[in-house]
Amino acid sequence: MSSLVLASRTVQVQSNIYLCIDEHGTKEYKNTGDTKGCKKVNLPPLALNAPVVPSAGDSSSNKPRPATPPDFPKVDGETQKAHDSDHHQILQNELKLEQQKLTTQEKVYNNGAPERQGNERNYAKYQDRVILMQEELTRTQKDIEALKRGAVELEVIR
Numbered sequence: 713m714s715s716l717v718l719a720s721r722t723v724q725v726q727s728n729i730y731l732c733i734d735e736h737g738t739k740e741y742k743n744t745g746d747t748k749g750c751k752k753v754n755l756p757p758l759a760l761n762a763p764v765v766p767s768a769g770d771s772s773s774n775k776p777r778p779a780t781p782p783d784f785p786k787v788d789g790e791t792q793k794a795h796d797s798d799h800h801q802i803l804q805n806e807l808k809l810e811q812q813k814l815t816t817q818e819k820v821y822n823n824g825a826p827e828r829q830g831n832e833r834n835y836a837k838y839q840d841r842v843i844l845m846q847e848e849l850t851r852t853q854k855d856i857e858a859l860k861r862g863a864v865e866l867e868v869i870r
Contacts, residue, residue, distance in 0.1 A: 729753045800866050807859040814852045821845050 730745035731753050745752060787795075820826055826845060832838040 729755060796866060796869065800863065803859055803863045803866065807856065807863065810852060810856045810859060814849070814856060817845065817849050817852060821849060 727743060728745070729752070730742045730750040732740045732742055732745070732747050732750040734740070734749060741753075742750065744750075821842075824842060824846070826842060828838055829841070832841065
């Protein structure tokens with residue numbers, strides 16, 4: 713009976729909300745109306761349902777749950793080591809490819825002064841391409857860092 717009472721209990725939440733408009737016409741909602749141009753907004757009270765708390769006599773909450781279900785498939789140690797080894801090799805291959813990609817990108821980027829292409833007579837187009845190249849370089853560097861972290865984590869697991 714007590715759990716039914718808890719489940720049906722609601723909590724009324726009420727707070728003052730103010731809409732403030734500054735001299736530029738920017739609207740901002742605040743919980744205090746002490747600024748010039750603020751008006752109180754009348755909102756209906758918000759009702760929140762209280763969380764259901766199991767009673768002390770509930771025996772199902774006292775039993776610890778197993779980490780995995782009993783019918784969950786198991787993998788023997790040798791198979792797992794083989795999977796980890798394959799995963800490590802894939803990470804190393806990806807890392808090597810990303811490092812080659814970074815080397816190529818750095819060569820083309822030429823320390824922020826890549827060669828202009830024929831369609832880049834307009835300096836703004838050239839600058840846009842330089843910015844995109846810098847973003848690609850940064851992304852490739854982050855990919856390399858992530859691959860290195862993944863390889864280290866896999867080494868720790870092994």
